[in-house]
Amino acid sequence: MHTSPPATPDAVVTLRDVHKSFGPLKVLDGVSFEVPRGTVTAIIGRSGSGKSTALRCIDRFETIDRGEIRVCGHAVHDPALDLRRLRQDVGIVFQSYNLFPHLTIEENITLAPTAVKGLARAEARARAAEVLAKVGLGDKLQAYPEQLSGGQQQRAAIARSLAMQPKVMLFDEVTSALDPELTGEVLRVIEALAASGMTMVMVTHEMGFARGIADEVVFMHRGRVHERGPAAMLAAPTTPELAQFVGSGL
Amino acid sequence: MALNLDFGAVLERWPSFLDGALLTLQLAGVATVVGGALGGVAAIGRRSRYPAIRRLCEVYVEAIRNTPLLVQIFLVYFGLASLGFKFSAVTVAALALTINVGAYTTEIVRAGLDAIPRGQIEAAEGLALTRAQIYRHVVLLPAIERVYPALTSQFVLLMLASSVTSQISAEELTAVANYIQSDTYRAFETYIVVALFYVALSFLMRGGFWALSLVLFPRRRRLGTPL
Ligand SMILES: Nc1ncnc2c1ncn2[C@@H]1O[C@H](COP(=O)(O)OP(=O)(O)OP(=O)(O)O)[C@@H](O)[C@H]1O
Numbered sequence: 001m002h003t004s005p006p007a008t009p010d011a012v013v014t015l016r017d018v019h020k021s022f023g024p025l026k027v028l029d030g031v032s033f034e035v036p037r038g039t040v041t042a043i044i045g046r047s048g049s050g051k052s053t054a055l056r057c058i059d060r061f062e063t064i065d066r067g068e069i070r071v072c073g074h075a076v077h078d079p080a081l082d083l084r085r086l087r088q089d090v091g092i093v094f095q096s097y098n099l100f101p102h103l104t105i106e107e108n109i110t111l112a113p114t115a116v117k118g119l120a121r122a123e124a125r126a127r128a129a130e131v132l133a134k135v136g137l138g139d140k141l142q143a144y145p146e147q148l149s150g151g152q153q154q155r156a157a158i159a160r161s162l163a164m165q166p167k168v169m170l171f172d173e174v175t176s177a178l179d180p181e182l183t184g185e186v187l188r189v190i191e192a193l194a195a196s197g198m199t200m201v202m203v204t205h206e207m208g209f210a211r212g213i214a215d216e217v218v219f220m221h222r223g224r225v226h227e228r229g230p231a232a233m234l235a236a237p238t239t240p241e242l243a244q245f246v247g248s249g250l
Numbered sequence: 251m252a253l254n255l256d257f258g259a260v261l262e263r264w265p266s267f268l269d270g271a272l273l274t275l276q277l278a279g280v281a282t283v284v285g286g287a288l289g290g291v292a293a294i295g296r297r298s299r300y301p302a303i304r305r306l307c308e309v310y311v312e313a314i315r316n317t318p319l320l321v322q323i324f325l326v327y328f329g330l331a332s333l334g335f336k337f338s339a340v341t342v343a344a345l346a347l348t349i350n351v352g353a354y355t356t357e358i359v360r361a362g363l364d365a366i367p368r369g370q371i372e373a374a375e376g377l378a379l380t381r382a383q384i385y386r387h388v389v390l391l392p393a394i395e396r397v398y399p400a401l402t403s404q405f406v407l408l409m410l411a412s413s414v415t416s417q418i419s420a421e422e423l424t425a426v427a428n429y430i431q432s433d434t435y436r437a438f439e440t441y442i443v444v445a446l447f448y449v450a451l452s453f454l455m456r457g458g459f460w461a462l463s464l465v466l467f468p469r470r471r472r473l474g475t476p477l
């Protein structure tokens with residue numbers, strides 16, 4: 001039997017004994033962790049260990065087979081979940097920025113606030129300017145995505161999520177598609193976001209970054225949380241798997 | 251053999267040609283607008299959650315793509331008549347052309363929809379947009395932009411194909427030409443003139459589609475790059 005740790009009273013995200021298979025392939029095999037308000041959780045682990053799947057389950061991009069997921073008061077595991085209300089509370093940013101190519105950066109950002117939240121156009125524009133300034137792209141309102149570098153596109157994608165004023169942000173390897181020179185600018189934006197008190201869950205391959213920013217690190221291995229603890233655990237792994245993972249420099 | 255061309259008698263009938271050309275353009279216009287919308291709806295229908303809707307749209311497309319336009323026109327013509335409806339030849343022609351081009355449009359738009367990366371839709375879902383909003387704001391225009399040349403060709407082709415509605419005596423360009431050549435006994439000259447009219451109409455339509463693209467695709471207008 002799985003014994004879940006007692007729920008943290010102020011958890012924004014809670015996973016309890018989450019199971020998920022794709023056909024015969026068991027990808028999540030009893031995953032549990034929680035993310036307290038205002039903290040950063042980094043999910044690390046080898047390719048195929050289920051990191052992305054775990055993250056996607058939080059925003060119900062995958063439905064789980066068993067277990068429980070609670071996010072900002074929404075019972076994500078419940079089939080009757082109001083998906084759109086969940087997603088108004090959760091911002092998600094993917095590795096491939098997925099900006100809408102036919103819209104300007106401003107239109108990319110104002111779309112959801114106007115269409116989903118019913119914000120007036122002027123108000124949405126003001127908000128777009130504000131979030132873009134936050135990610136250092138204040139001068140790119142009228143540019144189209146293809147006119148931006150990868151790092152700029154990723155920052156614009158983060159701004160687009162922020163414009164919905166989410167309560168928690170999910171990042172899935174948001175720097176993996178970027179050249180090393182461009183990762184820094186994106187990581188700094190995420191750092192600033194963490195400093196502002198945003199609750200975040202991030203899948204990352206950037207160990208140095210995880211060590212610097214994460215309040216908690218979740219090491220996944222074969223669909224399970226193999227080790228979990230403060231970022232300092234990366235310097236002193238207790239399991240051979242984590243030691244090997246950290247040692248391999250991935 | 252000497253070529254003996256005399257356009258005099260034929261060109262005297264220019265007002266009739268003009269009337270015919272105008273009707274051809276109207277038929278093409280109606281079929282383009284209504285058939286285009288029908289194709290858009292059916293293309294989305296082919297991606298519906300509901301198998302029955304997917305199947306219905308598929309049957310529609312296959313039925314049209316595997317039968318000749320002229321037969322479709324007769325089916326609509328005699329079908330409506332046998333049901334007791336009395337419509338003018340022009341109405342029947344417009345209806346048949348609309349149904350026809352709607353099916354081809356479905357396939358073209360579907361290819362455009364399929365070309366939208368899954369990540370675009372997930373990003374939109376992550377922003378809490380509804381399915382309808384995602385189609386409207388995220389998917390449809392880029393999909394159409396990608397297949398716009400194919401759509402343009404299809405609608406021009408439809409305008410040219412509308413000549414077969416002369417068979418049910420819709421008085422479009424080709425039907426007019428048929429009268430004129432039998433009146434004037436100048437068949438070759440008549441069809442040369444008609445061919446030139448069709449060329450002009452084709453250019454007119456292509457110009458129209460180009461102008462429309464400037465409105466629909468502001469990114470392309472500004473950057474000039476394909477999506
Ligand atoms: N939609 C899907 N259908 C089938 N199998 C899937 C699907 N999504 C993921 N998988 C499989 O599930 C396993 C875990 O995938 P996941 O993307 O969660 O891994 P990951 O830890 O994020 O890896 P990476 O570091 O490479 O991104 C992999 O074996 C993957 O091939």
Ligand SMILES: [Mg+2]
Nearest residue numbers: 051052053173
């Ligand atoms: Mg992954």
